[in-house]
Amino acid sequence: MFSKSRQPKIAIISIILIAGAFVFFVASYLVDSAYSTYLMVGGLALLIASWAVYFFMGKPDKSKQETPENVITVIGCKGCDFREERAFATGDYIFKEVGPCKKCQGVSYIRAIYSVTPKKE
Ligand SMILES: [Zn+2]
Secondary structure (H helix, E strand, C coil): CCCCCCCHHHHHHHHHHHHHHHHHHHHHHHCCCCHHHHHHHHHHHHHHHHHHHHHHHCCCCCCCCCCCCEEEEEEEECCCCCEEEEECCCCCCCCCEEEECCCCCCEEEEEEEEEECCCCC
16 A cells, blocks of 8 residues: 555656666667667666656555545524534535424524545545
């Protein structure tokens, strides 16, 4: 699991791979023979490897950020201690009256709106 943010170790690995690729490219330029092509290919392979390391291992854990928040609306009553929670609906705001109380038929209203992040395991 890579629950922590981008690890510095991965950045170092990719830098080393890029440096290696650079050495390969310079060598392919200096070596005037059939090997220069192989050195070029080797350098390209190192570049791709460094990109792959960075992309696959250094990716921050997005699953936590994408966890949807549950917004809860708390309904209270002006006449009694009735309290109810339900899912937030569009148009909900605090102190909005939401019809008769289920317990005493008094005026019930939205007391609070809050969000909860469900814990995923
Ligand atoms: Zn009531």
